[in-house]
Amino acid sequence: MEQKFLTKQKILILSVSAGAGHVRAAQALQAAAEKWYPGVETVHLDLMELVPRLFKTIYADTYIKVVERHPAFWGYLYDKSDHEKVDSSLSRLRIAIERLNTQKLKKALSEINPDHVICTHFLPAQLLARKIRKGTFGRPVWVQVTDFDVHALWIHERMNGYFAAHDEVAWRMAERGIPAGTVHVTGIPIMPVFGEQFDRTRCAAEFGLDAKKTTLLMMSGGAGVGGIEILAERLLKLAGDFQLVALAGRNERLLEELQKLATAHPGRLFPLGFTRVIERIMAASDLAITKPGGLTTSECLAVGLPMIVVSPIPGQEERNADFLLENGAAMKACDAGALAWRIDMLLRQPQRLALMRDNALRLGQPDAARRVLDIVLGSNGVAGQ
Numbered sequence: 001m002e003q004k005f006l007t008k009q010k011i012l013i014l015s016v017s018a019g020a021g022h023v024r025a026a027q028a029l030q031a032a033a034e035k036w037y038p039g040v041e042t043v044h045l046d047l048m049e050l051v052p053r054l055f056k057t058i059y060a061d062t063y064i065k066v067v068e069r070h071p072a073f074w075g076y077l078y079d080k081s082d083h084e085k086v087d088s089s090l091s092r093l094r095i096a097i098e099r100l101n102t103q104k105l106k107k108a109l110s111e112i113n114p115d116h117v118i119c120t121h122f123l124p125a126q127l128l129a130r131k132i133r134k135g136t137f138g139r140p141v142w143v144q145v146t147d148f149d150v151h152a153l154w155i156h157e158r159m160n161g162y163f164a165a166h167d168e169v170a171w172r173m174a175e176r177g178i179p180a181g182t183v184h185v186t187g188i189p190i191m192p193v194f195g196e197q198f199d200r201t202r203c204a205a206e207f208g209l210d211a212k213k214t215t216l217l218m219m220s221g222g223a224g225v226g227g228i229e230i231l232a233e234r235l236l237k238l239a240g241d242f243q244l245v246a247l248a249g250r251n252e253r254l255l256e257e258l259q260k261l262a263t264a265h266p267g268r269l270f271p272l273g274f275t276r277v278i279e280r281i282m283a284a285s286d287l288a289i290t291k292p293g294g295l296t297t298s299e300c301l302a303v304g305l306p307m308i309v310v311s312p313i314p315g316q317e318e319r320n321a322d323f324l325l326e327n328g329a330a331m332k333a334c335d336a337g338a339l340a341w342r343i344d345m346l347l348r349q350p351q352r353l354a355l356m357r358d359n360a361l362r363l364g365q366p367d368a369a370r371r372v373l374d375i376v377l378g379s380n381g382v383a384g385q
């Protein structure tokens with residue numbers, strides 16, 4: 001039902017394109033506002049569009065290279081920064097560099113003049129917390145944590161509220177000093193389409209799949225397990241009546257390799273390039289093989305798709321994997337052999353796969369984006385439904 005407002009509301013959503021998850025969460029919030037709050041104006045701004053090219057290269061591009069090529073080093077940085085004192089010399093230097101390279105944010109805030117700001121990355125939250133302390137920004141600022149974990153870099157005083165993926169994350173936020181009354185357990189925002197019901201048979205037919213066969217969806221490989229084409233070839237050696245969908249994204253060379261492999265396994269391997277309808281592929285699948293990013297795992301949970309997680313990045317993805325494993329919605333494979341063993345076991349024990357699916361559905365929060373908006377807008381003159 002459309003909400004009624006005393007005055008027109010404007011929400012600024014600030015993300016950072018260091019990895020895709022922060023941006024996808026922001027896009028999900030914007031899509032939810034368009035669907036459920038047509039009277040609300042939303043502006044999504046990637047902070048990396050406001051900084052010098054050199055800073056963007058160092059901050060965003062280098063992050064991606066480090067986590068892909070040197071994951072152990074990233075894990076060290078993640079842990080060290082999580083325990084670093086706020087007033088340490090290194091911390092003060094980092095904050096000063098970030099502040100000097102984000103001067104355009106002040107102008108953007110003035111031009112947009114939002115009623116609320118939602119941050120899906122810790123950097124804009126940190127910058128706005130400083131402005132609030134100095135008295136140069138007075139609008140409510142909200143922080144959406146995008147993993148099943150919370151890191152010290154996300155924790156700032158004078159935020160209007162925090163949104164957590166799970167009760168445990170909310171508890172840990174309070175342990176770190178955030179007033180418990182300002183922490184809301186909403187889940188991680190994903191696109192509204194993941195809350196819709198899809199017909200498996202119809203979705204399977206769209207991609208040439210047999211709806212009656214067990215369908216494995218492979219969304220990524222990783223340095224620790226092997227390339228997706230190597231994993232696909234290994235799994236296709238297994239016995240059993242199953243089919244494998246392998247997503248190559250925008251990697252045309254990988255798609256060609258998968259297509260060659262598919263010719264040797266007709267009716268078993270279905271390579272796909274970049275898709276905007278991943279929710280329909282998930283609806284036709286029984287198990288996902290994926291890296292445990294916060295947004296991807298939230299999408300899988302929302303549709304009740306259990307996972308085997310591979311190559312988690314040390315730090316936030318390892319914490320995500322721990323959460324999924326502890327709650328029975330996923331298994332973890334440390335190499336290609338372990339992955340094949342788990343797939344073979346689940347094919348022979350469909351009841352165990354069904355239990356994992358039930359656990360995934362129990363954890364899913366398909367309406368997370370709407371719940372976030374309900375809280376944000378409800379804090380400032382929004383009438384109830």
